[in-house]
Amino acid sequence: xxxxxxxxxxxxxxxxxxxxxxxxxxxxxxxxxxxxxxxxxxxxxxxxxxxxxxxxxxxxxxxxxxxxxxxxxxxxxxxxxxxxxxxxxxxxxxxxxxxxxxxxxxxxxxxxxxxxxxxxxxxxxxxxxxxxxxxxxxxxxxxxxxxxxxxxxxxxxxxxxxxxxxxxxxxxxxxxxxxxxxxxxxxxxxxxxxxxxxxxxxxxxxxxxxxxxxxxxxxxxxxxx
Amino acid sequence: xxxxxxxxxxxxxxxxxxxxxxxxxxxxxxxxxxxxxxxxxxxxxxxxxxxxxxxxxxxxxxxxxxxxxxxxxxxxxxxxxxxxxxxxxxxxxxxxxxxxxxxxxxxxxxxxxxxxxxxxxxxxxxxxxxxxxxxxxxxxxxxxxxxxxxxxxxxxxxxxxxxxxxxxxxxxxxxxxxxxxxxxxxxxxxxxxxxxxxxxxxxxxxxxxxxxxxxxxxxxxxxxxxxxxxxxxxxxxxxxxxxxxxxxxxxxxxxxxxxxxxxxxxxxxxxxxxxxxxxxxxxxxxxxxxxxxxxxxxxxxxxxxxxxxxxxxxxxxxxxxxxxxxxxxxxxxxxxxxxxxxxxxxxxxxxxxxxxxxxxxxxxxxxxxxxxxxxxxxxxxxxxxxxxxxxxxxxxxxxxxxxxxxxxxxxxxxxxxxxxx
Numbered sequence: 001x002x003x004x005x006x007x008x009x010x011x012x013x014x015x016x017x018x019x020x021x022x023x024x025x026x027x028x029x030x031x032x033x034x035x036x037x038x039x040x041x042x043x044x045x046x047x048x049x050x051x052x053x054x055x056x057x058x059x060x061x062x063x064x065x066x067x068x069x070x071x072x073x074x075x076x077x078x079x080x081x082x083x084x085x086x087x088x089x090x091x092x093x094x095x096x097x098x099x100x101x102x103x104x105x106x107x108x109x110x111x112x113x114x115x116x117x118x119x120x121x122x123x124x125x126x127x128x129x130x131x132x133x134x135x136x137x138x139x140x141x142x143x144x145x146x147x148x149x150x151x152x153x154x155x156x157x158x159x160x161x162x163x164x165x166x167x168x169x170x171x172x173x174x175x176x177x178x179x180x181x182x183x184x185x186x187x188x189x190x191x192x193x194x195x196x197x198x199x200x201x202x203x204x205x206x207x208x209x210x211x212x213x214x215x216x217x218x219x220x221x222x223x224x225x
Numbered sequence: 226x227x228x229x230x231x232x233x234x235x236x237x238x239x240x241x242x243x244x245x246x247x248x249x250x251x252x253x254x255x256x257x258x259x260x261x262x263x264x265x266x267x268x269x270x271x272x273x274x275x276x277x278x279x280x281x282x283x284x285x286x287x288x289x290x291x292x293x294x295x296x297x298x299x300x301x302x303x304x305x306x307x308x309x310x311x312x313x314x315x316x317x318x319x320x321x322x323x324x325x326x327x328x329x330x331x332x333x334x335x336x337x338x339x340x341x342x343x344x345x346x347x348x349x350x351x352x353x354x355x356x357x358x359x360x361x362x363x364x365x366x367x368x369x370x371x372x373x374x375x376x377x378x379x380x381x382x383x384x385x386x387x388x389x390x391x392x393x394x395x396x397x398x399x400x401x402x403x404x405x406x407x408x409x410x411x412x413x414x415x416x417x418x419x420x421x422x423x424x425x426x427x428x429x430x431x432x433x434x435x436x437x438x439x440x441x442x443x444x445x446x447x448x449x450x451x452x453x454x455x456x457x458x459x460x461x462x463x464x465x466x467x468x469x470x471x472x473x474x475x476x477x478x479x480x481x482x483x484x485x486x487x488x489x490x491x492x493x494x495x496x497x498x499x500x501x502x503x504x505x506x507x508x509x510x511x512x513x514x515x516x517x518x519x520x521x522x523x524x525x526x527x528x529x530x531x532x533x534x535x536x537x538x539x540x541x542x543x544x545x546x547x548x549x550x551x552x553x554x555x556x557x558x559x560x561x562x563x564x565x566x567x568x569x570x571x572x573x574x575x576x577x578x579x580x581x582x583x584x585x586x587x588x589x590x591x592x593x594x595x596x597x598x599x600x601x602x603x604x605x606x607x608x609x610x611x612x613x614x615x616x617x618x619x620x621x622x623x624x625x626x627x628x629x630x631x632x633x634x635x636x637x638x639x640x641x642x643x644x645x646x
Contacts, residue, residue, distance in 0.1 A: 009452050015459040022466070080451035102455030102489050105462045153527065168466050172486050179524050191531030216475040218465065218482065 001116060002026045002043070006036040006059065007051045007078070012101075016049065019105045020112070022167075033057030040066055040073070046116045047074040049108075050095070052086055060086075063093045074115035078103070104173030106164045113163050129162050130209030130224045143206040153178055154199050161212060161222035170219035196220060228387070229379050236375050240368060248364050252357070260329070263348055264312050267331035270295070270346045275335050278342075285342070290317070295346045300334070305341035308334040317347065326350075389413040393422060401504075402436045405429065440503060446496075454489050458482065487613075494615040498602075501552065501622040509627075512553040514544040514583055518576050521557055525565060533570040536561075544578035546645040548627050556623045559616040560585040560641055573638070584642045593635035600631070617641075 003025045007013040010031065017027045028045075030036040033056035040048065040062060048066075052059035063075060077090040080101040087098045096115045099108065117125055117136075127134045131144040139155055141148045150158065156178040161169060171189035193214075200212055209225045226234075274295050278284040285297050300308075311332040316325040331346045389411055396408055408429070411422035461482050465475060500506065522536045529536045546553065557576075564574040564587035572588035598604045600621040603614040620641075624631040630644040 009456065011456045012452065012459065015456065015463055019459070019463055019466075080455070101451045102458050105459055105466075168462065170462070170482065172482075179527075191528045194531055195527055215465075216472050216479060218475060218479040 001046045002028065003112065004028050004030065004036075004039055004043075004045045004048045004073075006030045006049065006054065006062065008032060008054050009051075016105075016108065019108070023109060025112075031055075033062065036062050037065060040071070041069070044071065045073045046119060047076065047112050049112075050075055050077050052077060052079040052090070060089055060093060063090065063095060067094050072119070074119045076111055076115060078108075104170060104176070106160070106167060106169045106173040107177055109167065110160060110163045110177065127159070127162050129165050129222070132162070132203075132208050132210050134159050134162055143203070143208045146206060148202060148206050148208075150199075150202065153195065154202070157195060157199060161220065162210075165222050165224070168215055168219050168221050172219075174219065229383055232383070233372070233376055233379050237372050240371055244364055244368055248360060252360055256356075263329050263350065264331070267312070267329065267346050267348055270348075271331055271333055271344060274344060274346065278335075278337060290347065294348065295344060297342050297344050300341050300343045302341055305334050305336075305343075308332065308343065314350070319349075386415065389415070389418045390421070393418075393425065397425065400429070402432060405433045436503075440505065450492050451489070454485060454492070458485050458489070461485070491613050491615070494613045494619065497555065498615060498619050498622055501619065501626055504626060506549040506552055506626070509547050509549055511545050511547055512550050514546065514553070514557065514578055515540055517553060517557055518578060518583075521554075521561055522576065525561055529565055529574065532565060532568065532572075534565055534568045534572045534574055536565075537573065537575045539575060539577045541578060542580040544580065544583055544645075546581075546627070546629075548623075552623050552626075556620055556643075557583075559620050560643075563587075563616050563641075564639075567639070581646055582642065582644045584640055586638050586640050588638050590639075594633065594639065596633040599633055 003020055005013055005016050005020070005027060007016065007029070008031050013029050013031055017029055020027045028039060028043075030039050031054075033054045036050075036054065036059075037057075050059045050062060054062075059077065059079075063077075066073060066075065075095045076097040076099055077086070077095045078099045078101060079086055079090075090098055096118070097111050099111055125136060127136065132141065132148075133143075134141050134155075136159070139152075141150055141155065141158060157174065160174060160177050171192050174192055175189045196212055196214070203210060203212070211223055211225055213221045213223060215221055274284065274297075278297070285299075287293055287296055288298055290296055313330045313332060315328055315330050317328045318324070319326045327350045328347045329350045331344075333344050333346075335342055335344060393408070393411075400406070408422070408426055411419050413419060413422075461478055464470070465478055470478070518538055518540075522538055525536060561574065561576065564585050567589045568574065568587050569589060573586070574588075575584075575586040577584040577586065600617050602618040604617075605614045621631055623629075624643060627645075630642075630646070632642045634640050634642065
C-alpha cells in the first residue's frame with residue numbers, strides 16, 4: 001500500500017514517514033507544492049497526508065488539482081492551523097479527514113488505516129488479530145466466533161488498540177480518540193486504567209488470544225499471544 | 226448634555242449678565258438725553274416769557290401756575306443777586322392723576338424797568354418708575370425673544386450643520402472591526418468635518434490593518450508553535466516504540482511527553498481564548514443544552530467514576546441558547562470539567578437546566594472561592610500540575626462574547642450560574 005506524505009517540515013516528514021514504514025507501507029514524500037503536484041499527477045496513492053501550508057502553494061490547491069483529475073486517492077489533511085475554515089474548506093474539496101497538529105502517531109495510524117479501508121473495501125470489513133475479530137460496520141466483536149459484549153467506549157478502546165497492534169498507544173492518545181478532545185484538560189488519564197482493567201477481564205474470560213500490556217505509565221500496547 | 230443644549234444654555238447665561246448691564250447704561254444715557262432736551266425747552270420758554278413781558282403787562286399778574294406753566298413774582302434787589310438760573314426736580318399736584326407727579330422747574334430772575342422779578346417755568350417730566358417698569362418689560366421680552374431665536378436657530382440650523390458629524394458618529398457606534406464596512410462619503414462643505422472624516426477613515430484603516438495582522442499573528446504563532454511541539458512529540462513516541470529503553474528511562478520519557486502535551490494544551494487554550502476575544506467565531510445557531518449536557522455527562526462518566534464523583538443532570542425545562550455550537554460545547558465542557566476536577570471523593574456534580582439558564586453545582590473545598598478571581602486567567606486555587614488555569618477564563622470570554630450573565634455563588638456547594646439573555 002502506497003502512501004504519500006506532503007509536509008514542508010523535514011523533521012516531521014521523516015518522523016511520519018518512519019512511523020508509517022514500521023507498518024510496512026510504501027512511503028513517498030514531498031516537501032513543497034510543486035513536488036507534491038508532480039507526484040500526485042503521475043502516481044496513485046492509497047492515502048495522501050497533506051499539509052496545507054506549503055512552500056510555493058497551498059495544500060488545498062493540491063487537493064483541487066486531484067479532484068479535477070478525478071483521482072480517487074484518499075486524502076487526510078494535516079494542519080497546524082486547526083481553524084474551522086480550513087477544516088470546512090478541506091472537507092468540502094473532498095478530503096477524507098482532517099487531523100490537526102500536534103497529533104499522536106497512534107491517531108495518525110488509525111486515521112490512515114480507516115481511509116485505506118474505506119478506499120479498498122468500501123467501508124464494510126473486519127479487523128482480525130488472533131482469534132479476535134471486530135466488525136467495524138456493526139460495531140461488534142467476536143472471540144473465536146462467540147460474541148463479546150462490550151459497551152461503546154470499550155469497543156472504541158479495543159478497536160483503537162487492534163488498529164495499533166504492537167504499537168504504543170499513549171493514554172492521552174487513547175483519551176482523545178475515545179472521549180474526544182473535550183477531555184483534554186482532565187487532571188489525569190488514570191481513569192483509563194479502570195476501563196482497560198474491565199476490557200482485560202472480558203478478554204481473558206472469553207479466552208481471547210490477545211493481551212493488553214501497560215507500558216510504564218505512558219500507555220498501552222496490544223499484542224497477539 | 227447635548228452640544229445643542231449646551232450652547233443654548235451658555236448663550237442664555239451670558240445674555241442674563243449682559244442684558245442688565247446694557248439696560249443700566251441705556252437707561253442712564255436716555256435719562257440724561259431727556260433732561261437735556263427738557264432743560265433746553267424750559268430755557269426757550271423762559272426767553273419767550275421775558276420777551277412777552279416787555280410788551281404785555283398782564284404777564285406780571287401770573288403769580289400761580291393754575292392752567293399755565295409759569296409764575297412771576299417781584300423780588301427785592303437784595304434777593305435777586307443771589308438767584309442764578311437753576312433747574313430743579315420737584316413735585317406738583319396733578320389733577321388728572323390725582324397725585325403729586327415729578328416736574329422739572331427752571332427758576333430764574335430777570336429785570337424790567339429796574340424792578341426784579343423771579344420767574345419759574347415748569348414742564349411735566351418723565352415718571353422714572355414708569356420708565357423703569359416699561360424698560361424692564363421690554364428687556365424681558367427681548368431676552369425671551371433672543372433665547373427663543375437661539376433655540377430655534379440651534380435646532381434648525383445647527384442640527385443641519387452638524388448632520389454629517391452625527392451621521393459619522395452613528396456609523397462609528399455600530400462599527401465592528403471583524404466586519405468592517407467602509408464609511409460613506411462626508412458630503413459636507415465644512416472643512417473641520419471633512420478633516421474629521423478623513424482622520425477617522427485613516428484611523429479605521431490602520432486599526433483594520435492592525436486587527437488583520439494580529440489575526441494573522443495568532444494563526445502564525447499557532448502554526449510556528451504547534452509544529453515543533455508536534456515534531457518533539459512524535460519523535461519521542463517513535464523513540465519509545467523502538468523498545469530499546471529500560472523502565473525508568475521510559476518513565477522519564479513519559480514525564481517529558483506529559484509536559485509537552487501540557488504545553489500543547491496551553492497553546493491550544495490560549496489560541497482559543499484569543500480567538501473568542503477577537504470574535505473570530507462567526508455564525509450562531511440554536512443550541513440545545515439538554516442534548517449537549519446528556520452527551521457530555523456520558524463522556525465524563527468514566528472520569529467521574531474514577532474520581533468517585535457522582536454526576537447528576539437535572540432538566541427542569543428545555544434550555545437553549547443562540548451561539549456557535551463549538552463554543553457551546555467548550556462552555557459546558559469547561560464548567561463540568563472544572564466541577565469534576567475541583568471536587569473530593571464521594572462528591573457531587575450537578576448540572577441544572579432551566580429555561581434560559583444553566584447552573585453547575587459541585588461539592589469541593591468547604592469555603593467560598595473568590596468570585597472576582599476565579600474567572601481570571603491562570604488563577605489556580607491550588608497548584609495543579611495539569612490544569613491550564615484557563616478553563617473558566619474561556620467560559621467568561623464566551624459569556625462576554627454573547628452577553629450572557631455569569632455568576633459564582635456559594636451555598637454549601639460551589640455554584641456557577643449562567644443566564645442566556
